[in-house]
Amino acid sequence: MKRFLVYLLPVAILALFIFVMNSNIYLQRNRSKDNNFPMYIEKVKEDIRNNRWNEAKINIEKLENSWNLIMPKLQFSVERDEIGDLNASLARLKGAITAEDKGEALADLNEAQEHWNRLDD
Amino acid sequence: MVLLNETLVVIVRGIIGFFTLLIFTRLLGKEQVGQLTFFDYIMGITIGSIAASLTVDLGSRAWPHWVGLLTWTVAALSMQWITIRWRYISKIIEGEPVVVIMNGKIMEDTMKKIRYRLSDLLVQLRDKGVFDLSHVEFAVLETDGKLSVLKKSQLLPVTPRDLNISTNYFGISSELIYDGVVIEENLKQVNLSPQWLESELQKQGISHPSQVFLASLNTTGELYIDTYKDYLKRIVDISDYPGPN
Numbered sequence: 001m002k003r004f005l006v007y008l009l010p011v012a013i014l015a016l017f018i019f020v021m022n023s024n025i026y027l028q029r030n031r032s033k034d035n036n037f038p039m040y041i042e043k044v045k046e047d048i049r050n051n052r053w054n055e056a057k058i059n060i061e062k063l064e065n066s067w068n069l070i071m072p073k074l075q076f077s078v079e080r081d082e083i084g085d086l087n088a089s090l091a092r093l094k095g096a097i098t099a100e101d102k103g104e105a106l107a108d109l110n111e112a113q114e115h116w117n118r119l120d121d
Numbered sequence: 122m123v124l125l126n127e128t129l130v131v132i133v134r135g136i137i138g139f140f141t142l143l144i145f146t147r148l149l150g151k152e153q154v155g156q157l158t159f160f161d162y163i164m165g166i167t168i169g170s171i172a173a174s175l176t177v178d179l180g181s182r183a184w185p186h187w188v189g190l191l192t193w194t195v196a197a198l199s200m201q202w203i204t205i206r207w208r209y210i211s212k213i214i215e216g217e218p219v220v221v222i223m224n225g226k227i228m229e230d231t232m233k234k235i236r237y238r239l240s241d242l243l244v245q246l247r248d249k250g251v252f253d254l255s256h257v258e259f260a261v262l263e264t265d266g267k268l269s270v271l272k273k274s275q276l277l278p279v280t281p282r283d284l285n286i287s288t289n290y291f292g293i294s295s296e297l298i299y300d301g302v303v304i305e306e307n308l309k310q311v312n313l314s315p316q317w318l319e320s321e322l323q324k325q326g327i328s329h330p331s332q333v334f335l336a337s338l339n340t341t342g343e344l345y346i347d348t349y350k351d352y353l354k355r356i357v358d359i360s361d362y363p364g365p366n
Binding site: 081 | 126133140141144147179180
């Protein structure tokens, strides 16, 4: 039993570390309704394209909430700078939606989406 | 916006780095720091540096650093395996010992070839307690940079064999009690029972093994016992300042 533990324990520890360091793969794919970041990105995109600014304002809040739910878990497995960049894109996007600036809003939205996709690079 | 918890991330990544390093260095084996070759030394620094980046470089993911650690460890393990299996390759990789003093003569050409200075030789000889070059028969510079010295036979210490004195066999002692705990495996190995140990302790006025810090049995059957209470009347203090030792 002791011998088994001596070999099993380090393997289990290393496996746990590998999981923690790559947990973003799981977290980015496993989406519930609340933390479905890509879904809200698409919703906000549709709202902006169709000039539905009131819906866009509601959905940007949901997008931000979903990001705030997933980010504390993601921070152990992704680059801190990438998280910072995504935060900045979302802040700019919020501003562009408030100003109802379609061009700026779409640009910021695409940038946020790009940061999301690049989190595991 | 939820603030990122930088401290927590560093703690988690630090734990990952620390235990990964611990497991990987155990895999790499028992080579002592004193026996490290120059390459081993550089490798140690590199692996340590990767582990440090893994912990505090939050600008990059932990995973690539961890893969770097794994790669260096696997490379080091492969080198160990190759050098054990093929002696010739081991000589190419690790080099071989070089004789720098032969029959009392300094090998200047050899020293030049390996870029080893006379001052280095003198320092290392003094380190070995040799202050007179005429005392040295052979000196060999080992692959880990240490100097092995063979003094002239007239200057070697006299051994019991030189004096034709017979000696008893003397091997490795077995620890029977360590930090108050009886080591049953060691007792079994020397074919003794816990009852024997108990009676030996009682002979010395010790009622329970938990009172013993260390008990070891040498190959002549002599039992060394050190209890937690030392009953010393006067304790020699070599410290000459009031701070911590």
